Amino acid sequence: MAVDFEVMLAADIGGFTRDPLRFVLYAFPWGQGELANFDGPDNWQRDILGLIGEKLKSGASTDDAFKEAIKIAVASGHGIGKSALVAWIILWAMSTCPDTKGVVTANTENQLRTKTWAELAKWHRLCICGHWFDCTATALISKEPGHEKTWRVDSIAWSERNTEAFAGLHNKGRRVLIVFDEASAIPDVIWEVSEGALTDEDTEIVWCAFGNPTRNTGRFRECSGKFRHRWETRKIDSRTAKMTNKEQIAAWVSDFGEDSDFVKVRVRGEFPSAGTAQFIPVELVQCASGRHLDEQTYKHAAKVMALDVARFGGDSSVLTKRQGLYCAPQKIWRSVDLMALVGAVAQEIRDWKPDAVFVDGVGVGAGVVDRLRELGFSVTDAQAGTRAIDAKKYANRRAEMWAGMREWLANGGIPENQELFDDLTGLEYGFTSSGALLLEKKEDMKKRGLSSPDRADSLALTFYAPVASPKVRRQGRARTDYDVLGWR
Numbered sequence: 001m002a003v004d005f006e007v008m009l010a011a012d013i014g015g016f017t018r019d020p021l022r023f024v025l026y027a028f029p030w031g032q033g034e035l036a037n038f039d040g041p042d043n044w045q046r047d048i049l050g051l052i053g054e055k056l057k058s059g060a061s062t063d064d065a066f067k068e069a070i071k072i073a074v075a076s077g078h079g080i081g082k083s084a085l086v087a088w089i090i091l092w093a094m095s096t097c098p099d100t101k102g103v104v105t106a107n108t109e110n111q112l113r114t115k116t117w118a119e120l121a122k123w124h125r126l127c128i129c130g131h132w133f134d135c136t137a138t139a140l141i142s143k144e145p146g147h148e149k150t151w152r153v154d155s156i157a158w159s160e161r162n163t164e165a166f167a168g169l170h171n172k173g174r175r176v177l178i179v180f181d182e183a184s185a186i187p188d189v190i191w192e193v194s195e196g197a198l199t200d201e202d203t204e205i206v207w208c209a210f211g212n213p214t215r216n217t218g219r220f221r222e223c224s225g226k227f228r229h230r231w232e233t234r235k236i237d238s239r240t241a242k243m244t245n246k247e248q249i250a251a252w253v254s255d256f257g258e259d260s261d262f263v264k265v266r267v268r269g270e271f272p273s274a275g276t277a278q279f280i281p282v283e284l285v286q287c288a289s290g291r292h293l294d295e296q297t298y299k300h301a302a303k304v305m306a307l308d309v310a311r312f313g314g315d316s317s318v319l320t321k322r323q324g325l326y327c328a329p330q331k332i333w334r335s336v337d338l339m340a341l342v343g344a345v346a347q348e349i350r351d352w353k354p355d356a357v358f359v360d361g362v363g364v365g366a367g368v369v370d371r372l373r374e375l376g377f378s379v380t381d382a383q384a385g386t387r388a389i390d391a392k393k394y395a396n397r398r399a400e401m402w403a404g405m406r407e408w409l410a411n412g413g414i415p416e417n418q419e420l421f422d423d424l425t426g427l428e429y430g431f432t433s434s435g436a437l438l439l440e441k442k443e444d445m446k447k448r449g450l451s452s453p454d455r456a457d458s459l460a461l462t463f464y465a466p467v468a469s470p471k472v473r474r475q476g477r478a479r480t481d482y483d484v485l486g487w488r
Contacts (some may be wrong), residue, residue, distance in 0.1 A: 013095050013129055018056035020092040021049035027128045034126065042242045044234070045085045048074060051232060052089070052206060059204075066360050068199050069176075069205035071231045073183070073223035075213040076269040077238030079245060082210045083119035086179055089208060090120055090153050093177040094140055095129050102153035102177030103169060107185030107211075108410055109157035111287055113137070116181050139273075143207055154176060163193040175204040175367055182211040183220040185283045191219040213264075213271040214283040221271055235269045255418075271418035277438065279402065279429040284409050285421055291413035298324030302469040305354040306382070306461030307345055308454050313373065317341055318458035321352055325412040330420070330455055338364060342371045356467040358382040360457070382464045384457075388436075389465075395438040397464065402427070402439055404463035405428065405456075414459070423456035 016023035021041070030040050042048065055070040076082060093100050106112045117137070124135040134141045142151035158166070164299070169176050178194055180186050198205050209220060216482050223231040238244045249267055261272035265282060272282075310317045310333075319331040332349065333341055345368070349357060361369045361381035370442025372379045384401065386465040388394035394403065414420060428440040 076236035080241035087123040097175040106181040180209040183211040205411040290416040302467040303354040308458035320458040395436040401460040423453035
């Protein structure tokens with residue numbers, strides 16, 4: 001009699017309903033093909049998978065079964081393999097319980113698409129029962145007829161203005177899975193709405209939150225604080241994980257120091273000690289650094305060039321070229337005379353042909369502006385201390401530029417550069433008596449031992465004013481018109 005492989009497979013998979021670790025060991029071809037160099041999950045991943053299994057078995061063995069969700073929060077350093085673990089948990093949840101419903105979110109839509117869901121697609125392809133499901137760009141869906149809406153996990157970018165997706169996670173008598181990736185950046189309201197939705201009795205509810213501990217406030221931080229009685233927490237040092245780049249980690253520790261906030265967050269998996277006045281969050285810059293962008297997303301946007309001119313001996317003159325969401329590697333000049341700087345910038349303008357050029361015209365920058373104009377170039381004298389376009393919201397144009405840059409970083413891509421990273425994340429902020437945003441002065445940054453944020457200021461200058469794209473200008477619209485990709 002012929003052996004029905006699918007029947008045997010279903011029976012085997014069914015035995016892992018409350019054992020995600022055994023599922024992962026069984027479901028993937030460890031030691032073969034793409035996994036030739038891997039014998040299974042890393043130790044920290046085994047710990048998390050085993051913890052979920054223990055909690056499920058404990059709940060199932062009591063009369064009080066599953067009255068509370070299984071909640072696990074993992075704060076970790078960089079590059080430990082958390083996206084792989086997220087993929088395994090999703091595939092286990094879907095494969096071992098019919099009509100499982102779940103939602104996965106991350107700090108940005110780009111993070112979901114290019115990292116979290118891309119990793120799921122890879123492991124879905126390798127999974128022995130992957131053919132049971134369709135993996136689309138935004139969901140993992142059962143192929144079982146009639147179960148397309150009841151047996152699925154969806155990737156949903158969070159929005160504080162639209163929380164319905166996180167409020168509709170009811171699935172009485174079955175299984176609910178919630179995964180927060182890069183959880184530090186997910187606002188409290190999404191946590192609160194998700195928690196309020198988990199009210200079904202006799203339902204397996206598994207809620208996992210992963211991420212670098214970039215903020216020392218918020219619900220992810222509170223998982224190991226005032227809500228520690230509700231959450232199982234883990235702290236993973238990148239140096240203990242198998243797949244991390246140990247040379248890079250050693251360089252970080254050497255450059256920044258073992259007890260620096262940078263090493264605490266990126267290596268040790270610990271929350272930073274810095275205060276909450278940081279204007280641009282670390283995780284926002286991390287996601288933007290080296291972000292791959294399809295040329296189609298920016299090739300029709302306006303080309304904007306900006307020059308931040310060095311004012312003091314230790315500062316640098318920095319040229320930034322940005323087109324829509326794309327930022328090219330910056331050009332740096334240190335200890336160069338102004339006429340040599342003008343000559344170099346003039347050549348950059350001739351070669352790149354930008355739609356707008358903003359030059360920091362404060363102090364010695366005024367001479368650069370004047371000389372470029374004498375050479376026939378259309379240059380805007382960008383005065384960061386002048387009145388903001390939206391003066392009620394921003395104390396000056398500098399605050400407005402930086403705010404535009406911060407918004408842009410959510411989807412824009414910047415070069416991987418440690419100096420730029422430090423510049424973007426070092427600035428602090430406050431408010432005027434009227435409630436307008438006010439950024440820390442460069443002099444005050446230097447008092448804190450920080451360098452002038454020349455690279456970040458140069459990028460911010462590209463947001464000095466709206467710039468019309470070439471397409472807009474050809475259509476004969478007003479020069480103040482612009483498309484979103486052309487500025488933000």
